[in-house]
Amino acid sequence: MKAPAAIFGRVVDRWREDTLGLPRRRGRHDPLRRPDNGRAPVLHAFSPAVLPRPSDWPDAVHTTGYWILPSPEEPLPPHVADFLGAGDPPVFVGFGSMSGRDPARSTALVLEAARLAGKRLVIGAGWGGLNSTRGDGVLSVEEVDYRQLFPHMAAVVHHGGAGTCGAAFASGRPQVVCPFVADQPFWARLAFRRGVAPAPQPQRHLTAAGLAAAITAATTDTGTARAAEQLGLRVRAEDGVSAAVTALEHIAAAPQRG
Incomplete structure (x- = not known):
């Protein structure tokens, strides 16, 4: 709640005083308070x-x-459906708009982690966090409905953004959360406490071996799978x-x- 005030507080004050001719008021930057x-x-x-x-x-x-709107009637794109049908359920890895310092390095790390874990891979690219890539058992997607895609995954690896967390929780699939900043560590810890994910894998400490171990834990532990499925049922209801x-x-x- 303090971040908007720190970023925009002075701008709002100048706008009130110079443009509107209004004095400062108590709680003027507090989003939890009305003007009165x-x-x-x-x-x-x-x-x-x-x-x-x-x-x-x-x-x-x-x-x-x-706030989940009804899913569209359209199926997954044919190339995505074909990939899903060509082998065991893959692992999705996508970091949304969190570009990180070196997307190429992050992509190489993710590819190595999938190889070590022995998992096929769907890479969520297009926002800068991970680069599009090709290879055996690897599919890159840029625009796809998570609500339709995630239920087909063995696990969902993501950055812990609130919206992506919602889609992952609703999917009923195990997760691995690799937070960057802001509220993402909170959601990562919460997923762990709910039993639907192993311990968080912070981006600043992420390694291929560590991510592979977390993916293996998420996809082999029956308790994690059961907790994710049960929580997904409650969220979707x-x-x-x-x-x-x-x-x-x-x-x-x-x-x-x-």
Whole structure:
């Protein structure tokens, strides 16, 4: 919550004073406060099955579940479907928009980890985190629906971004989380505590041998597979979009109090 204030606080102050002629006000950079200093409503778009709501949270905070829209009717692209049908379930590795310092090195590391673990590989490329590559048992994808792809994976290796975590949790597949920055270490630890992933593999310490060991653990431990499947069932049973809409309707209808 402090990051937006640190980045944009002075800009907002100048805009209020120079453009709008408004004085500074208490809590002006706090996203949890309304302009009248009352509590602002907060909608958390993650699953209470993943992170149960603490008992001391105020009533203004709503944990709705993931905002997952209905899946499109289109099947996976033919080349992806062909790859999936050509062998054992592969491991997906993708780091989203987290480019890292050396995408080429990261790609080589991932390829070596898959080789050591004896797994076919789907690389999520296109954002800079990993480069597109070709090889036996390797497929690179740039735009593909994670909701359709992840359930076919032996495990999902990712950076721990909140959205990717949601898709991975919903898929019911084991995970390996390799966090970079911000909230990603939190989600990595949470996946570990929920039993759906081995211990986090931070990017700054990532090695091919370490990633291979984590992939092997995720894909061979029956307890991890069972926990991931059960959590996926709970996440998919939720309707976060409807819960969010209902919460917003109640917020809009309620009188505003300080």
